[in-house]
Amino acid sequence: MNSESILKNAVAAIGYMDAETFAAFAEPWVEVSLKRKERMTNEGETERYLYLVLDGVQRAYKAYGDKEATLIFSYQGSFSGVIDSFFLQKPSGFDLETLTNSRFLRIHYNDMSSLMTRYREVESWVRVGVTNVLSDTLHRHVEILSYSAEDKFRTLLKRSPHILNIVPHKYIASYIGVDPTNFSKLLGKVRI
Numbered sequence: 680m681n682s683e684s685i686l687k688n689a690v691a692a693i694g695y696m697d698a699e700t701f702a703a704f705a706e707p708w709v710e711v712s713l714k715r716k717e718r719m720t721n722e723g724e725t726e727r728y729l730y731l732v733l734d735g736v737q738r739a740y741k742a743y744g745d746k747e748a749t750l751i752f753s754y755q756g757s758f759s760g761v762i763d764s765f766f767l768q769k770p771s772g773f774d775l776e777t778l779t780n781s782r783f784l785r786i787h788y789n790d791m792s793s794l795m796t797r798y799r800e801v802e803s804w805v806r807v808g809v810t811n812v813l814s815d816t817l818h819r820h821v822e823i824l825s826y827s828a829e830d831k832f833r834t835l836l837k838r839s840p841h842i843l844n845i846v847p848h849k850y851i852a853s854y855i856g857v858d859p860t861n862f863s864k865l866l867g868k869v870r871i
Contacts (some may be wrong), residue, residue, distance in 0.1 A: 682710060682733055684782055689731055689756055693808045700800045707790035712782045719760075720775040726764035728785040732757050735781025736845050739773045740853070749853035752839070752846055759783070762812055765791075766805075778846065823856065831855040832869055 680688075686705055696704060698723055698762050708731070713719065719737065732753050739750045739761060750773060753759035764771035765788060795802040822831050832855050835842060842851065852862035 681747070682708075682732045685733055685756055686731055686784055689758065690804065693811065695805045696800050696804060700798050703798060704794055704801055707794070708784040708786050710782065710855075711779065711785055712780070715777055715780050717777045717781075718774060720764070720771050720773070722772060722774050723770050725766075725768055726761040726771055726775075727761055727788055729762075729765055729788075729791060730759040730783040730785045732759050733782040733784060735783075736778040737775060737781060739759045739775045739851055740779055741773050748856075749850050752842065752850070753783055754845060758808070760785075762809065766809065778850065828855055828861075828865060829869060832865055836869070 683705060686708060687701065690701065690704070710733070713735075718748055719730070720739075722742070730753075732755050734755060739753075740747045741750065759775070761771040761773055761775055763769070766790055768788060791805075795805055802827050826834065832851075835851070835855060848866070849859040852859040855865075857865060859864045
């Protein structure tokens with residue numbers, strides 16, 4: 680699938696854009712490639728780009744002392760970037776890195792801001808997209824506060840069944856809040 684098709688599918692998954700608006704929306708996106716374990720955004724820096732993943736896997740995480748808490752994974756067809764830093768243009772509270780060699784389309788904040796001002800459909804599309812992110816974050820918050828490690832793992836596998844094949848297990852362990860040494864026990868306990 681080519682990059683324009685991936686962008687078109689990702690846009691349609693969030694909401695409708697007519698052909699003229701989509702053409703204007705698609706124009707400023709630029710393709711970039713990053714190597715494995717490259718930092719895309721550093722904590723304390725303002726996110727300048729919204730990314731659409733064409734290939735590869737990334738994660739956003741928060742370092743706290745000698746531990747890291749993985750917050751999200753992104754992979755082909757999903758948007759990536761530190762969304763609050765991007766839209767609010769404030770310093771990021773998180774790091775974002777590639778886990779594998781990765782290829783993206785990316786759009787600069789100034790271009791996105793201009794599109795949102797010029798096209799009501801783009802502004803509405805962004806609002807729906809950000810609202811979806813908020814909804815997913817609230818559901819994830821309930822998981823973190825209420826679910827057992829096994830339930831978190833089952834929920835993750837239900838939401839993203841392919842995750843075990845594309846993300847190193849130590850990062851999945853971080854995402855569900857278990858020590859990597861205990862993750863193999865959990866993996867053996869949960870029927871996939």
